[in-house]
Amino acid sequence: TQSRSSAASDVYKRQILICALTAVINLIGALAYAARIAGVRTRRIALSFALFNILLLVSRTSNGFLGPFLAKRIETALASGGGDALLFDLRMVLFSAAGAVLLGILMVPTGQRLFAAAITFFQANRSTTKLLLRSVTPAGLHTIRDSVALPSAETLRSLRKPRGVSWSVLAANAVAQGLLAVGVLASLYAGYLVPEFRVTASQMSAIVNGFATILLFALIDPQISALTDDVVDGAVSEPVFRRAMIWVSLSRLVGTLLAQALLVPAAVVIAYAAGWL
Secondary structure (H helix, E strand, O other): HHHHHHHHHHHHHHHHHHHHHHHHHHHHOOOHHHHHHHHHHOHHHHHHHHHHHHHHHHHHHHHHHHHHHHHHHHHHHHHOOHHHHHHHHHHHHHHHHHHHHHHHHOHHHHHHHHHHHHHHHHHOOOOOOOOOOOOHOHHHHHHHHHHOOOOHHHHHHHHHHHOOOOHHHHHHHHHHHHHHHHHHHHHHHHHHHHHHHHHHHHHHHHHHHHHHHHHHHHHHHHHHHHHHHHHHHHOOOOOHHHHHHHHHHHHHHHHHHHHHHHHHHHHHHHHHHHHHH
């Protein structure tokens, strides 16, 4: 009994860690839109993305740990036969992703202020080390505290105005984000459904993520980049650009929630394909 209790506790702790890593990855992804807004406001677009890449390193490191933890959860389910508990755990992972995206949307005003402050400091000092050290000094902590803000009521009311981005782009972004959110989880769950082909199934996540990445880079990113250039050229106003980024953020949230509906069908399709190959 004590052994079973200890095993259950380990699974619970591992699940919390998986959800936490997933939240970090998705929160940083959502803050990319804040980096774009800060780049436009400061007219330092390239620098804003360079500084955002520092956070992206944290995201990629978290993603590196996430894969083995998820794979371990599948192996545990195969050993114990806990398929229902496994599916629940995977849905909790997706809920943590959606919650992190929602938090990222709420943090856009804070994020853009922090990125703007970081851009200004780096422009004067030209040192990433100094920037990181500055963030933990009293002056840096004061800047962080003063930058905290929630979306204003005026920002929410402005969403009724022209979006600055088409519905087709928003729909494509939602689909792409949903596939990215579900790709790895569906392939791992497919490995549970067809354990004799679980290695093949786990490798097929690259196909799902690859298709989603093509959508992002071929259809969505060029539109957002063109809009960013239009703002810099003065053809589009900053308020329109901010609204567009909010709408894109909301479409990312919709896509992450859509992943809940895609999880089981995608896993079944991947399981079938893994046995067919």
